[in-house]
Amino acid sequence: MKIGEYLKKRREAAGLTIEQLCTNGPGKAAAIAMMSDLEAGLIEATENHIYQLWQIIAFCPDTAMAILKGKDVRICKSCGCSWKDACVDEHGHTCHWVAMDRCSHCDFQEAA
Ligand SMILES: [Zn+2]
């Protein structure tokens, strides 16, 4: 998975739009444009991007850094969760792997 794709999935899993992600202010339009390019892979994500986004979206920075460095990390291809950054349902239960690239949370959601 590419870093842009990962960040997009984590943002969507957090229920945020790019618009909501970018703080209001004079730089908002530029921030939205940058975030769109970042997710589309048009610009290369840096550790600094990850650090900034991590303050807003609850993803695992270790996972993001590993992807950035091109390491093979096990990630759910539907929602982008990983073992350090599992989905938590309304009962407080974390997800588990049902396939190499699929977590129980997504499996349950898509079956429902
Ligand atoms: Zn998942």
Ligand SMILES: [Zn+2]
């Ligand atoms: Zn999950």
